[in-house]
Amino acid sequence: MPGLPVLLVHGLASSFDLNWREPGWVDLLSDAGREVIGVDLLGHGKADKPHDPAAYADLEGYVAERLPDGPVDAVGFSMGARLLLGVAIAQPERFRRIVTLGVGRNLFESSGSEVIVDAIRAGDAPENPAAAYFARLADHPENDREALLACLGAPMRLLTAEDLSRVTAPTLVVIGERDFCGPGDPLAEALPNGRLLVLPRTDHFSTPKDFMAIDATLKFLETGS
Numbered sequence: 001m002p003g004l005p006v007l008l009v010h011g012l013a014s015s016f017d018l019n020w021r022e023p024g025w026v027d028l029l030s031d032a033g034r035e036v037i038g039v040d041l042l043g044h045g046k047a048d049k050p051h052d053p054a055a056y057a058d059l060e061g062y063v064a065e066r067l068p069d070g071p072v073d074a075v076g077f078s079m080g081a082r083l084l085l086g087v088a089i090a091q092p093e094r095f096r097r098i099v100t101l102g103v104g105r106n107l108f109e110s111s112g113s114e115v116i117v118d119a120i121r122a123g124d125a126p127e128n129p130a131a132a133y134f135a136r137l138a139d140h141p142e143n144d145r146e147a148l149l150a151c152l153g154a155p156m157r158l159l160t161a162e163d164l165s166r167v168t169a170p171t172l173v174v175i176g177e178r179d180f181c182g183p184g185d186p187l188a189e190a191l192p193n194g195r196l197l198v199l200p201r202t203d204h205f206s207t208p209k210d211f212m213a214i215d216a217t218l219k220f221l222e223t224g225s
Helices: 016-021 025-031 059-064 079-090 113-122 129-138 145-153 185-190 211-223
Strands: 006-009 036-039 072-077 095-101 171-176 194-199
Touching (some): 006 025, 016 025, 016 036, 025 036, 059 079, 072 079, 072 211, 079 095, 095 211, 113 145, 171 185, 185 194, 194 211
Parallel strands (some): 006 072, 171 194
């Protein structure tokens, strides 16, 4: 009997293909009998790329519109994980299990996106390796620098423990030991059914390619453990 569909939501300056297809997630989920629902967020991949920040004001709604009628399992990385949690707060009944990759303490604090905005605009950030990485991602042929800047210009609310108490789905919080978004403990502890997996010697950007992250996610979606 095939399992529920799995929604995959990518991170900033990435896409469904770059974040999920290239590292093998799509093939592995398909081999497990899962229908994969791929999302290219507005401003990314094959989606429209408006240059007006107002167009990005409801990215949570954009994700919610792509959910099927029945419940799903869902995996999100970085910005995609933040958006998934926002949808799960508003519509908890839409999800059976959720996996977040590359988010933790940062969801409760000011985003610090100004550094990333400056790096993408300038094309580099010599003193900030993480921001410099985003600047390099912006140079990818499928990216539109002005669209990414517009996306970053739209407000994204911080989450609170009270917000997250409404997420009913068991949630696996996966984060690298060296991820600048960590630690993951505050997020896992705020979720009613949260559990934490810390990836040794792993940073933010390598998390979606980490074999431990992939194996743990597949097991969690299949068995809940």
